[in-house]
Amino acid sequence: MKLASWNINSVRLRQTLVLDRLEGLGLDVLCLQETKTEDQFFPVDAFAEAGWPHIAMRGEKSYNGVAIISRLPITENSYQNWTGRTDCRHISARINGQTIHNFYVPAGGDEPDRTLNPKFGHKLDFLDEMTAHFIANPPQSSILVGDLNIAPLEADVWSSRQLRNVVSHTDIEREKLLNLIEAGGWIDAVRHHYGTEEILYSWWSYRARDWQSSNRGRRLDHIWVSADNQEKIAKIDIDTPTRGAEKPSDHVPLIIELAS
């Protein structure tokens, strides 16, 4: 099974980009985050015509929104309202015997202090709930993907020292994400494939004059697999060139090929 995860930053604005970049890759499943549209406006016909007729989505106006788009039938799907909100940050689907979780973890605002910044508290609570959930429900034949908005390792950011107090790379976030992987029973498939030293990014800010030459990236997007899937990881790709497309998303697609 071949699966991609991509924070698309508006699926309606970039539906042509998605189809252009991903058609021809032989993808079975495409997981999108930040679709930024209500379900009634999701471009389902365009995906169906391109060969992905099965869609499980959860969107709202303006913000957030996730979708699992599949060539293969979706046998069941569900979602959870994490931290008691209905803000469309999670959907899961069962496809070809695998349970696929697609997450958009809160960005967390600017100030890394939950007493000053409720958004940071929301992010930490979200991670705590995810951890408790997967401890109580250990994943099996499962894949977890998404924009988790945390770059946990030194080699996940352009400067660990300069980003140590910047939301996405603070100690508490890094600890919570690594604990979620460990205690939650997940394998970081990207790091399993590339090792912990190689510098890897999945996001580059829109604000850089030249994203490529400044190259101040962060690995905020992730693909994890349950332990029973570890030996099936056949290939991992981070599609960096997509950041250089016309009207790009600030995130690039991550692709995993899992042997069946």
Next chain:
DNA sequence: ATGGCAAATTGAATTTGA
């Protein structure tokens, strides 16, 4: 350690992203 940007909404300015 940001920030030079971007998208969606509501109506040129605001919110959010990270």
